[in-house]
Amino acid sequence: MHELPLVFFTVLAQGTVGLFLVLACLLMVNSDNSRQQLLNKMLMVVLVLLGISGAAAMTHLGQPLRAINVVFGLEHLSALSVEIMSTSLFGGAVFTYVAMTHFGILPKLQKLVLAGAMGLGVLLLLAIANVYTLATVPAWNSGWTVFQFVMTAFVVGIPAAALMLRTQSVLLGAYQKNADRALATLGFLVMGVVLVGYPLYLFWLGQVDLPANPLGLFEYHGSLMLARLALLFVGMGLWVISATRGSNAVVGLTAFSTIMVLMAELCGRIFFYDLHMFASGM
Amino acid sequence: MTQLGFYVDTAKCTGCKTCQLSCKDENNLKVGVNWRRVYEYGGGDWMQNADGTYEQNVFAYYTSISCNHCAQPACTKACPTGAMHKREKDGLVVVDGDVCVGCRYCEMACPYGAPQFDAEKKVMTKCDGCYDRVEQGKMPICIESCPLRALEFGPIDELRAKYGTEADIAPLPDSSLTLPSLVMKASRYAKPSGDRTGRIINTREV
Numbered sequence: 001m002h003e004l005p006l007v008f009f010t011v012l013a014q015g016t017v018g019l020f021l022v023l024a025c026l027l028m029v030n031s032d033n034s035r036q037q038l039l040n041k042m043l044m045v046v047l048v049l050l051g052i053s054g055a056a057a058m059t060h061l062g063q064p065l066r067a068i069n070v071v072f073g074l075e076h077l078s079a080l081s082v083e084i085m086s087t088s089l090f091g092g093a094v095f096t097y098v099a100m101t102h103f104g105i106l107p108k109l110q111k112l113v114l115a116g117a118m119g120l121g122v123l124l125l126l127a128i129a130n131v132y133t134l135a136t137v138p139a140w141n142s143g144w145t146v147f148q149f150v151m152t153a154f155v156v157g158i159p160a161a162a163l164m165l166r167t168q169s170v171l172l173g174a175y176q177k178n179a180d181r182a183l184a185t186l187g188f189l190v191m192g193v194v195l196v197g198y199p200l201y202l203f204w205l206g207q208v209d210l211p212a213n214p215l216g217l218f219e220y221h222g223s224l225m226l227a228r229l230a231l232l233f234v235g236m237g238l239w240v241i242s243a244t245r246g247s248n249a250v251v252g253l254t255a256f257s258t259i260m261v262l263m264a265e266l267c268g269r270i271f272f273y274d275l276h277m278f279a280s281g282m
Numbered sequence: 283m284t285q286l287g288f289y290v291d292t293a294k295c296t297g298c299k300t301c302q303l304s305c306k307d308e309n310n311l312k313v314g315v316n317w318r319r320v321y322e323y324g325g326g327d328w329m330q331n332a333d334g335t336y337e338q339n340v341f342a343y344y345t346s347i348s349c350n351h352c353a354q355p356a357c358t359k360a361c362p363t364g365a366m367h368k369r370e371k372d373g374l375v376v377v378d379g380d381v382c383v384g385c386r387y388c389e390m391a392c393p394y395g396a397p398q399f400d401a402e403k404k405v406m407t408k409c410d411g412c413y414d415r416v417e418q419g420k421m422p423i424c425i426e427s428c429p430l431r432a433l434e435f436g437p438i439d440e441l442r443a444k445y446g447t448e449a450d451i452a453p454l455p456d457s458s459l460t461l462p463s464l465v466m467k468a469s470r471y472a473k474p475s476g477d478r479t480g481r482i483i484n485t486r487e488v
Contacts, residue, residue: 002386062384062404066363069383073362080362080387136356136393136459211453211481278393280455280475281482282321282347 003273005060010128011156011265012053013087014149017121018157020046020094023164024118026179028111038171040101042164043094050091057084079131086120086127093117125150132272138208139275144201148272151197152265154190155232158183159239159261163254177248184243191236198229211281217274228267235260285353285373286411287438287463289445290346292472294432297322297344304427305348308412315398317409318348318424319488323453323473325480341471342483345454346433348409348424349396350462351375357388357397357408366397366406373438373463374411382406393455394462395488411435438463452477 001007020043027039058064073081097113100106129146162183169176202225205214215221239257242250297320305311305318326340351374357366358375365382368375377397382405388397389406400407412422416435420426425435434441445465449457452473454466466472473480482488 060385062386062399062406063382066381066383069363069365069381070385072364072381075364076359078360078362078387080360080385084362131387134356134360134391136391136455209476209478211478276390278395278455280393280453282393282395282453282455282488 001270001273003060003276004270005056005058007266007269007273009053009057009060010149011152011262011269012049012056013128014125014152015156015160015262015265016046016049016053017090017125018153018155019049019160019164020121020157021118021153022157022161022183024114024121027114032175035172035175037101038168040098042168043098045164046094047091047098050087050094054087054091057087079127083124083127083131086124090117090120090124093120125153136278137276138210138279139205139214139277140272142204144204145272147197148201148268151190151194152268154186155194155236155261156258156265158187158190159236159254159258162187162239162243163251163258166249166251166254169249169251180243180248184240187236187240188244191233191240194232205275209279210277211279212277214275214277217277221271221274224267224271228264228271231260231264231267235264283370283373285351285438285463286416286436287351287373287441287465288348289434289436289441289465289467291430291432291434291467292343292345292451292469293467294430295320295344295346295469296430298429300427300429301346301424301433304423305409308423311398311407312400312402315400315407316488317396317398317407318346319395320344320346320484321453321482321488322484323480324483325473327479341480343469343471345451345466346424347394347396347454349375349411350394350449350460350464351411352463353461356391356393356460360387360391362387369413372411372413372416374413375408376410376413377406377408379403379405379407393459438465441465450475452480453482 023039023042030036061067070081070084094117097117100110129149132140132145135141162180165176165179235257239254299320302316302318302320322344324342326338328336329339330336355375358368363381363383365378366388384404386399397406397408422435425433442465448466449462449464451466451468452475454475456475
């Protein structure tokens with residue numbers, strides 16, 4: 001499948017936005033100075049991950065050296081141009097914030113830039129979904145695309161943020177434990193939404209008027225969906241259950257969970273791209 | 283602005299694919315790149331008569347489709363670079379191969395499968411209505427090569443005045459999506475767009 005780079009880009013970019021939003025929320029309500037510096041440094045990881053996802057997207061282009069041409073599409077608001085611009089603006093805003101805090105530039109404006117970056121992050125999630133809600137592709141043209149893309153941010157972002165905080169558990173002390181528990185509670189709620197949302201999505205998919213059964217397109221789809229749910233629930237579950245039971249500092253377990261949910265979302269996204277089909281079947 | 287477009291007579295077309303091949307020859311297209319494609323649409327079932335006997339109603343017909351140079355193209359709207367553009371002069375939808383980044387988003391958007399990715403050039407290519415030939419007063423190569431005279435090309439207003447406005451024949455999508463500059467003549471067995479009793483049979487060819 002030639003969309004594989006896009007599978008990586010969309011999942012990684014969405015997960016990174018999720019991770020950023022969690023860290024940014026923590027920063028917004030934080031008042032401790034040394035903690036603030038540590039959290040600021042963590043945002044560099046966001047930049048690195050965003051860079052990796054951007055590089056993955058570039059490999060999908062036939063002519064990556066001409067990538068700058070995508071600015072021309074802004075003239076007619078091409079969904080793809082808007083998506084790429086949102087990615088750049090989001091990355092630019094996070095970079096600006098990190099640079100401002102690192103070099104101590106305009107301390108009073110830093111929170112404002114952070115808020116702007118949060119807004120751009122949400123905008124990016126919607127811009128990615130907007131690329132795929134094409135009127136000519138019935139299996140994509142619905143709110144379920146937005147739902148899935150936003151859920152990826154939660155599903156990947158929350159355990160990833162917990163993982164980052166756990167790596168600094170010694171320095172952060174009780175703050176990290178409380179944050180971990182709060183994130184685990186949020187993760188538990190997200191699992192609930194997924195448990196209701198994904199089956200509903202599949203039901204919806206089953207009744208879309210298409211030339212072929214969208215749930216029977218490829219032999220491997222059955223195992224792919226099963227793998228996705230298993231990876232997601234085992235990955236998320238291991239961390240959520242252990243965290244709510246008081247184990248809030250083990251890095252390895254959360255790393256394992258984060259990798260599992262990432263893989264779950266990659267499986268889900270492969271399935272999503274496989275559904276590309278016109279109502280006509282042409 | 284004149285809008286050029288195609289007329290396809292599915293009652294005359296026998297699915298010989300000369301149009302597809304002459305197009306490949308004229309434009310030096312490689313295997314896997316088809317600016318014109320002939321979709322074989324067929325289906326059928328067993329029908330029970332009043333006396334309990336059974337009869338089949340098998341059908342098949344061909345739709346030769348290249349690019350419909352739509353009035354509201356999904357591809358130009360999707361294109362992030364503007365490489366895929368609609369010419370002011372004749373309404374033909376053409377890719378500028380020097381601007382295209384090869385993202386293949388137009389391919390995802392066009393419900394007629396017109397944009398074709400050239401794996402060697404790494405850019406999108408598609409039917410350009412043979413505008414170079416048209417400027418010399420000739421017809422596109424597919425039109426001239428059709429042995430059944432099932433294809434016509436010209437100002438879409440004239441074609442519509444002559445043949446009507448039908449463009450919703452299976453397996454083509456609902457024409458309200460992109461407003462194709464296309465007039466179809468239905469064959470005896472033609473089904474409307476959105477029909478689910480038949481299917482595209484030559485999927486590996488198109």
